[in-house]
Amino acid sequence: MILPHATLAEPPHFSVLERVVFAALVIASAVSFWQRFGPIVRKILQSKKDPGFRLAPIGRRVWDFFSEVLLQSKVIAQRPLPGLAHAFVFWSFLGFALVTLNHCAVGLGIGFLNPESQGLSGLFSRLYFYLAAVFALLCAVSITGLFVRRFFVRPVWLGKKVSIESGYIAFLIFALMATYLAAFFTTDASPAARILWWIHTLALVVFLPLIPHTKHLHLVLSPATIFLSREKFSDIPPLANDEDFGLVAGQDLTQIVSLQAYSCVECGRCTEHCPAASTGKALNPKDVILGLRSYLNEIGPATEEPLLGKHNSQEAIFQCTTCGACEFQCPVGIEHLPIIVGLRRGAVNTGAWEDERGAKLFNQLERGSNALGMSSAERDKFIQKESLPIFDGTQEYCLWLGCMGAYDPKGREIVAAFARIMQHLGTSYGVMSKEKCTGDPVRRLGNDLVFQQLAEANLEILAQNKVKKIVTVCPHCVRTIQEDWKAYGTPPEVEHHTEFLARHITQLPAVKTKESIVYHDPCYLGRYRDVYDEPRQLVQITGKLVEAERNRERSFCCGAGGGLAFLGEESGERVSHARAQELTATGAKTIATACPFCNSMFRDAVGEPNGLSAAPKVLDIAQLIDSHLGEPTLRLYTRKSDEDHRSH
Amino acid sequence: MKIIVAIKQVPDRDAPIRIAAAGKWIEESGLQFSMNEPDAYALEEALRLKEAHGGEVIVLSAGPERVGTTLREALAKGADRAIHVTADDLGERDALGVARLLSEAIKPESPDLILTGLQSEDLGLGQTGVILAELLNLPHASLILHVEKTDAGLKVKRELESGWFQEIELPTPAVLTIQSGGNKLRYATLMGIKRAKTKETRVLNAAELAPVAPPTAVLEKIALPTKQRSTQILPGTPKEAAAALVEKLRFEVRVL
Ligand code: SF4
Ligand code: SF4
Numbered sequence: 001m002i003l004p005h006a007t008l009a010e011p012p013h014f015s016v017l018e019r020v021v022f023a024a025l026v027i028a029s030a031v032s033f034w035q036r037f038g039p040i041v042r043k044i045l046q047s048k049k050d051p052g053f054r055l056a057p058i059g060r061r062v063w064d065f066f067s068e069v070l071l072q073s074k075v076i077a078q079r080p081l082p083g084l085a086h087a088f089v090f091w092s093f094l095g096f097a098l099v100t101l102n103h104c105a106v107g108l109g110i111g112f113l114n115p116e117s118q119g120l121s122g123l124f125s126r127l128y129f130y131l132a133a134v135f136a137l138l139c140a141v142s143i144t145g146l147f148v149r150r151f152f153v154r155p156v157w158l159g160k161k162v163s164i165e166s167g168y169i170a171f172l173i174f175a176l177m178a179t180y181l182a183a184f185f186t187t188d189a190s191p192a193a194r195i196l197w198w199i200h201t202l203a204l205v206v207f208l209p210l211i212p213h214t215k216h217l218h219l220v221l222s223p224a225t226i227f228l229s230r231e232k233f234s235d236i237p238p239l240a241n242d243e244d245f246g247l248v249a250g251q252d253l254t255q256i257v258s259l260q261a262y263s264c265v266e267c268g269r270c271t272e273h274c275p276a277a278s279t280g281k282a283l284n285p286k287d288v289i290l291g292l293r294s295y296l297n298e299i300g301p302a303t304e305e306p307l308l309g310k311h312n313s314q315e316a317i318f319q320c321t322t323c324g325a326c327e328f329q330c331p332v333g334i335e336h337l338p339i340i341v342g343l344r345r346g347a348v349n350t351g352a353w354e355d356e357r358g359a360k361l362f363n364q365l366e367r368g369s370n371a372l373g374m375s376s377a378e379r380d381k382f383i384q385k386e387s388l389p390i391f392d393g394t395q396e397y398c399l400w401l402g403c404m405g406a407y408d409p410k411g412r413e414i415v416a417a418f419a420r421i422m423q424h425l426g427t428s429y430g431v432m433s434k435e436k437c438t439g440d441p442v443r444r445l446g447n448d449l450v451f452q453q454l455a456e457a458n459l460e461i462l463a464q465n466k467v468k469k470i471v472t473v474c475p476h477c478v479r480t481i482q483e484d485w486k487a488y489g490t491p492p493e494v495e496h497h498t499e500f501l502a503r504h505i506t507q508l509p510a511v512k513t514k515e516s517i518v519y520h521d522p523c524y525l526g527r528y529r530d531v532y533d534e535p536r537q538l539v540q541i542t543g544k545l546v547e548a549e550r551n552r553e554r555s556f557c558c559g560a561g562g563g564l565a566f567l568g569e570e571s572g573e574r575v576s577h578a579r580a581q582e583l584t585a586t587g588a589k590t591i592a593t594a595c596p597f598c599n600s601m602f603r604d605a606v607g608e609p610n611g612l613s614a615a616p617k618v619l620d621i622a623q624l625i626d627s628h629l630g631e632p633t634l635r636l637y638t639r640k641s642d643e644d645h646r647s648h
Numbered sequence: 649m650k651i652i653v654a655i656k657q658v659p660d661r662d663a664p665i666r667i668a669a670a671g672k673w674i675e676e677s678g679l680q681f682s683m684n685e686p687d688a689y690a691l692e693e694a695l696r697l698k699e700a701h702g703g704e705v706i707v708l709s710a711g712p713e714r715v716g717t718t719l720r721e722a723l724a725k726g727a728d729r730a731i732h733v734t735a736d737d738l739g740e741r742d743a744l745g746v747a748r749l750l751s752e753a754i755k756p757e758s759p760d761l762i763l764t765g766l767q768s769e770d771l772g773l774g775q776t777g778v779i780l781a782e783l784l785n786l787p788h789a790s791l792i793l794h795v796e797k798t799d800a801g802l803k804v805k806r807e808l809e810s811g812w813f814q815e816i817e818l819p820t821p822a823v824l825t826i827q828s829g830g831n832k833l834r835y836a837t838l839m840g841i842k843r844a845k846t847k848e849t850r851v852l853n854a855a856e857l858a859p860v861a862p863p864t865a866v867l868e869k870i871a872l873p874t875k876q877r878s879t880q881i882l883p884g885t886p887k888e889a890a891a892a893l894v895e896k897l898r899f900e901v902r903v904l
Contacts, residue, residue, distance in 0.1 A: 239838075242842050243842075245838055245839050348835075348837065349837050349838040349839055350837060350838075350839045351834065351835070351837040351839065351840065354834075356832055358835075359832060359833065359834060359835045360832075362835035362836075363833055363835055366835065366836060367660060367661070367662070367682050368660075368661075368662050369662060375661070375662055376662050377662075377664075447835070447837075447838075448838045449836060449837060449838040449841055450835075450836075
């Protein structure tokens with residue numbers, strides 16, 4: 001067997017002519033790479049600096065890089081099989097870096113890995129070549145698998161057009177690996193070894209200039225994209241100055257946005273999970289990113305040409321529910337929400353967006369106090385009717401009602417249920433007599449003017465009343481208060497009622513009925529806030545928890561977010577119906593929600609339960625627990641914090 | 649076309665209203681104010697005319713300093729400049745007195761068209777626009793939903809009772825009082841607010857424009873509406889009850 005003695009495709013001697021040809025090829029390849037890659041780098045650098053961008057804290061960036069780039073955690077977790085195949089290709093590339101360097105060095109007669117040599121360096125070389133061979137094998141298998149998937153299985157989200165370039169690249173990668181492996185079976189300076197060496201070389205020099213030309217640009221850019229990604233989920237940047245109205249024209253594209261536009265690998269994960277794209281809307285998050293890329297290619301940054309038009313449509317941008325599935329899924333760190341909200345800001349802050357319901361919502365919130373356009377006297381009546389105490393500075397919590405909690409009949413039921421539980425727990429709380437909409441819908445729709453007015457007004461009232469802690473039944477309020485208000489002041493501590501209740505779980509009734517309950521993760525509690533377990537713990541003390549097909553991080557939107565609850569009819573299938581069907585398909589008797597918007601969407605979608613239909617009940621977790629108040633509690637353990645609470 | 653829109657700032661509709669100690673007007677402290685809604689529609693109509701035919705939109709308002717915020721809002725929505733007639737004593741002037749102030753401010757501008765809301769949301773007199781036309785000696789039409797510019801002047805759509813409309817042609821310059829609901833209102837934008845900062849607001853002093861004349865009409869007393877809710881059960885078979893209901897709706901409540 002030739003194997004142990006193999007020289008691993010590195011013929012020791014090349015003629016001068018061969019060396020010259022080799023050097024010329026490498027230079028030509030590098031030049032042609034830069035000819036294509038240089039303009040992209042320039043476009044990214046010519047883009048506007050990112051307002052509010054900070055490199056610190058660097059630890060998070062290093063960790064993201066380690067986990068998402070080096071370990072490929074997201075790629076694998078969200079699509080295990082193709083993800084693993086991709087990871088093997090990636091790790092092989094890393095492993096091959098040294099092999100390739102040596103390969104080129106050999107071509108110039110200065111190879112540094114010599115398995116023939118004695119001692120430590122020879123041992124290292126041998127080990128390294130065999131290790132690389134293992135990778136090469138895995139990589140060859142993986143790339144074949146990915147090739148089959150793309151060209152024969154053809155998942156819909158990869159798009160209708162098969163990308164010929166991808167096939168070409170897959171072939172090159174396969175050739176690189178195959179030639180490397182085949183060389184193990186040749187002898188030193190045999191003609192076969194020489195031919196393999198040259199094929200390997202050709203594959204390399206052809207591969208390099210293809211990178212910037214295709215989606216394989218992500219090879220070079222995505223490590224930077226992931227490292228430079230914004231600090232938080234859906235991190236909407238501040239407006240830079242008086243002339244910044246969001247993403248209006250090319251001159252508003254920031255360096256991070258441009259970098260992201262060029263990093264997209266066209267995997268379609270964002271589109272696969274997008275509620276708008278999956279229900280037949282014009283919006284397709286992958287196309288939003290690719291639209292920006294074409295804009296940059298055809299028009300470039302630093303221009304006044306509007307961004308919405310040929311490359312991205314206004315209609316599509318305003319169909320986004322801001323559910324964040326796209327941003328969460330994207331394996332190369334593209335942040336769709338700052339881009340989509342940014343484009344909306346550009347359209348709304350300049351008045352370019354004309355929409356009857358949108359304008360009505362804005363006018364309502366400019367003058368009034370809530371997104372439902374009702375008189376605040378209605379809120380007062382509700383507070384009186386439920387005898388909710390008014391916050392006077394002595395209570396521990398401010399119970400924030402939110403627009404749905406204060407004005408929507410079903411939202412009010414949720415607030416009333418939660419208030420009864422707080423009463424039961426003996427927690428002191430009060431509601432604000434003057435609370436305004438947190439500004440969530442206008443923030444997501446890109447109306448900075450009204451958002452600022454609402455945020456400032458609310459911050460002022462809360463500060464006047466010396467509110468320290470807020471608890472609310474609406475995850476949209478939680479998110480907006482905690483993150484978005486920061487642009488205008490320091491918000492009090494805020495938490496969602498499921499977080500609060502989970503902390504007091506030992507004092508809550510534990511009835512454990514046999515009834516199956518399916519829990520729907522609201523986007524703004526799950527992906528936006530990483531709260532997945534608390535609501536589930538609470539569901540489990542009232543019944544048998546079942547999971548919908550898409551749950552936790554992969555939960556599918558109810559359709560209400562992003563201000564869409566206040567806009568007109570959807571085109572295509574309704575998002576809420578698609579999700580309600582999925583929830584109903586679990587056979588659960590009850591759909592447990594943790595957001596008044598989801599709750600109202602699903603109530604509409606499943607219809608009111610009546611004797612005839614088997615439609616499940618739609619109840620907030622607070623209502624589930626409230627219905628059992630007074631029954632024995634679960635007291636497996638008593639935590640110190642609970643003791644503290646009771647002594648208040 | 650040079651258009652002047654006269655705007656009034658009124659207490660916010662959502663504001664909790666209290667009666668002032670003297671009982672003649674509401675307590676204004678602690679109230680929030682906003683643009684009178686019919687005036688907002690007048691402004692919208694003016695901006696649409698300007699967008700279609702070019703020209704200038706000037707907003708005009710009389711009142712204390714707080715009126716400035718409403719003028720800025722109008723500038724933000726697209727008006728070109730503003731005139732603020734500062735007066736802390738508007739309460740002592742009746743509709744005639746206010747119209748006098750406005751007419752004095754309008755005269756030197758000699759506009760082609762003057763628009764204002766049909767009536768104010770607070771007093772609801774519906775007088776100011778009409779008196780203004782009289783004082784300026786201009787033709788006028790009230791309850792206007794839509795304005796169209798023609799070669800000869802204007803063609804306007806006027807709302808009559810129970811779903812009837814009337815179309816009128818009139819020459820310019822003219823005064824029109826605008827009914828709510830003819831258009832969709834545009835929203836204020838961040839860009840508009842930023843641009844408004846550089847737009848001109850001319851301040852005129854009321855006392856210098858027109859002296860306070862004794863009002864021809866004075867408010868004696870105001871009161872909050874008393875809540876009355878009387879429920880009646882109509883007896884009889886469903887058929888009889890329905891007949892009685894129709895009877896009541898037709899002759900007592902007069903909604904049929
Ligand atoms: S946020 Fe949700 S709705 Fe919007 S583009 Fe992304 S996946 Fe689609
Ligand atoms: S934006 Fe991200 S998730 Fe969407 S196609 Fe591009 S790389 Fe894939």
